[in-house]
Amino acid sequence: MQQHFDGLTFVIGDEAQLQAMPDLAPFPPFAAEMLALLQTFSRLTLRDDEAKAWPDVISLGFWCRAASLNQMRAAYGDLAHRYGRGVALHIAPGNVAANFAYSLFSGLLTGNANIVRLPGRDHLQVPIIVRLLCAALHEHPALAPYICLLRYDRQQGINDALSALCDTRIIWGGDETIAQIRRSPLKPRALDIAFADRYSLAAIDADRYLAHADKGKLAQAFFNDTLLNDQNACSSPSLLVWLGVETQAAREQFWQHFQAFAARHYPLEPVAAVNKLTRLYQLAAQYPGVKKVSDDDNLVVRVELAALTPGVMALRGNCGFFMEYVADSLNDMTPLCDARCQTLATFGIEKTTIDAWLAARRPKGIDRVVAFGQTLDFTLQWDGYDLVALLTRNVANTL
Structure with missing residues (x-):
């Protein structure tokens, strides 16, 4: 035809x-x-x-x-x-x-x-x-x-x-x-x-972060994961989960470094600032205990969640809009790791710990686990697909 x-x-x-x-x-x-x-x-x-x-x-x-x-x-x-x-x-x-x-x-x-x-x-x-x-x-x-x-x-x-x-x-x-x-x-x-x-998450061990020598470099890595493309990529984290003991001190230092780097490298558009406030109000209206924990300049808007409810990710934002949650363990993240969850970016969490959690909980989501700074690194295995296998055919020659 x-x-x-x-x-x-x-x-x-x-x-x-x-x-x-x-x-x-x-x-x-x-x-x-x-x-x-x-x-x-x-x-x-x-x-x-x-x-x-x-x-x-x-x-x-x-x-x-x-x-x-x-x-x-x-x-x-x-x-x-x-x-x-x-x-x-x-x-x-x-x-x-x-x-x-x-x-x-x-x-x-x-x-x-x-x-x-x-x-x-x-x-x-x-x-x-x-x-x-x-x-x-x-x-x-x-x-x-x-x-x-x-x-x-x-x-x-x-x-x-x-x-x-x-x-x-x-x-x-x-x-x-x-x-x-x-x-x-x-x-x-x-x-x-x-x-x-899809959406992506980040998890960070607070105590290991506080012991980390180059917090500025880590802030730049997280900037590259997120604001380098306005958090528009599915692999850019929109929720940061904190683990460990000294979570409050770690959060304060992490966001201070991130805010300082973003202020030098990220131009905030007025429409983005308005959209982030709108997203905050939507979250607060639908999920009890939601509170804004960032300052008032709206370059980076941080929203603390009282619970990790699966539907909350439908209200994720971009352009510097981050949800946060202080967790007891990786198990707290499991309800969010459904088929729409793509990437888990981590800092300070051992590979064996993550492997044990994945093996025990067997979430339908999370197709990639990467270090901070690597969420946008494209590979031929993406979203759980092996592109070499799917984009080729195999000639079965049994001679």
Whole structure:
């Protein structure tokens, strides 16, 4: 059936290239050609003056370094009989600027041709990344047919046409976005991978924090986890759980350091300040014992909870809005660790303690446990999915 693509705006590629993608031969995962393309992108990015103004763009460049890519490859065993599934359609989220690139690069590393719907929001980082990717493709023209970047509004006909081309569809977004895209049928053997809207938590041992020598550095790490992207990423913590004895002293020092760093590096928009106060009032109206424990400048709004009730995470905020709870143990967090809970960021808590808690409580959520400063570090195992396994097919050769 003839597909119609009226309404598409191509940023990289064109309609003829798009139509030809299903006929491209997939590469094996971590193919030398793909590695070379991403390493060129890394080199160009890390030398680019405009890119250096954006930490998330530079982080993307570091992610594509040869050492980083080799480490990813080393994490997998024998991939000799795996090949990309074919065409991957990526529906990028609107709230995190560089996410489309990580999704695209995952598709390239697993040997696929890739169609990417760019975020609809006007992130300034997106044209920088696109420009650098175009420059990298100029040095690797044979791989240009494997990448189409495009934009379009929420048009069912275009979703239908693009979904009919793909062998894997990767959807980043909220429940409504996922439901809308899933109205478009896939080929019988095509797969859907949905990265739904989720939330993340942080847990910190107060006594070990007080003994920590470089509290300023830890404040910067938590800033990178949160305010670097306005807490818009699912992996950015919105609730901080305190453990230990000296929780009051630790909280005072932690937030003093964090507030000082944020004051130098985070511009507070008036609308964000209003939204944070609105969220505070909503929480206080619905959950008894909620109280504001931060000062009055609204750069950082801290809300102390009297209990960890599962529904409270639906009222999480962003742009410097943090809920806090003083817990007796990790067990207190269990009610919040349902399927919507993605990442647990920790400081001062032993890995064995976390492993024992996970084994005992077996929560349906928490797909990642990372140290402070690492919540935004994208890997090929994300949201509980192994992207190398899902974006490739295995040829079972029993000869």
